[in-house]
Structures are given as C-alpha cells and as structure tokens.
Amino acid sequence: MATRKIRVMGEECLTKVCREVTEMNERNRILVEDMLDTMYEAEGVGLAAPQVGVLKRIVVIDVGEGPIILVNPKVIETSGEQTGQEGCLSVPGKSGEVTRPNYAKVEAFDIDMNPIVVEGEELLARALLHEIDHLDGHLYVEKVVGTLKDVNYDEDEE
Ligand code: NI
Numbered sequence: 583m584a585t586r587k588i589r590v591m592g593e594e595c596l597t598k599v600c601r602e603v604t605e606m607n608e609r610n611r612i613l614v615e616d617m618l619d620t621m622y623e624a625e626g627v628g629l630a631a632p633q634v635g636v637l638k639r640i641v642v643i644d645v646g647e648g649p650i651i652l653v654n655p656k657v658i659e660t661s662g663e664q665t666g667q668e669g670c671l672s673v674p675g676k677s678g679e680v681t682r683p684n685y686a687k688v689e690a691f692d693i694d695m696n697p698i699v700v701e702g703e704e705l706l707a708r709a710l711l712h713e714i715d716h717l718d719g720h721l722y723v724e725k726v727v728g729t730l731k732d733v734n735y736d737e738d739e740e
Pocket residue numbers: 669670671672712713716
C-alpha cells in the first residue's frame with residue numbers, strides 16, 4: 583500500500599486542465615493503485631489524479647459500492663437536480679452546499695483501457711461530476727451557494 587500526498591486548494595496542480603491518458607502502462611497502473619490507497623486512507627468517496635499532483639485524466643470513486651476507476655472520463659448526459667453538502671479532500675475541514683444534476687452518465691476507459699459507461703444518481707452522480715471537474719482544474723468551492731462551513735473532525739484526526 584502506498585499513499586500519496588493530497589494537494590490542497592491554493593496549489594497550482596488543482597487549477598490545471600489535465601491531459602488524456604494514451605496508454606495504461608506500469609506507471610499509470612501504480613498511480614491508480616496509489617490513488618485508491620490514498621482515497622481509502624483519507625476516507626474520501628473520490629479522488630482525481632491532480633489531487634495527488636499528477637495532471638492526468640484519471641479518477642477513482644467509491645461511494646460504498648466498490649471502487650470505480652475512470653480513465654479519460656467524459657460526461658455525456660445529465661438530468662435533474664440535487665442540492666446537498668459537498669466536501670473535498672483538497673479542501674480539508676470544509677463543506678458547502680452545491681447544486682448539481684441528480685443523474686450523470688459518463689463514458690470512460692477502465693484500467694485495461696476498455697471503453698465503459700458508468701451512470702449514477704444522487705451521491706454517485708455528485709461524485710462523478712465533482713471528480714471530473716477536478717480534471718479541468720475546477721473545485722466544488724466555485725459552485726458553493728453561500729459560505730463554506732467548518733466540518734467538525736473526530737479527535738483522532740490530524
Ligand atoms: Ni474533490
């Protein structure tokens with residue numbers, strides 16, 4: 583297990599448009615493994631490569647139904663609307679209210695570069711859209727209505 587340092591708001595890597603992955607080589611496989619380890623250790627539901635300082639179009643998500651790995655994801659359809667609290671591992675200790683589509687359909691490639699389609703509603707839709715935003719240098723804080731709130735941490739949290 584190898585975790586990587588999570589970059590936080592203010593760091594330049596979180597503002598960049600990431601480049602497409604052209605092949606799933608060893609380096610990219612290790613990146614995906616490390617991203618999963620990093621996400622699970624931080625107890626996040628998603629992580630995008632720029633959050634660990636790598637400007638590649640890769641995201642990992644787990645909303646409690648097992649890991650989803652998306653390479654070069656593209657949002658191809660959205661519908662409906664949901665409003666709820668959102669947070670981000672790159673904006674530690676904060677959350678804010680964000681309105682997003684309630685449904686999202688995404689085309690991507692899996693870890694073996696096979697084309698896949700992932701669709702989700704509610705939390706999964708929110709996670710898909712939030713993580714894919716990261717690949718274009720966007721953070722959820724841009725979409726927050728009102729102010730960011732402080733999240734109360736457990737005492738054993740750093
Ligand atoms: Ni995030």
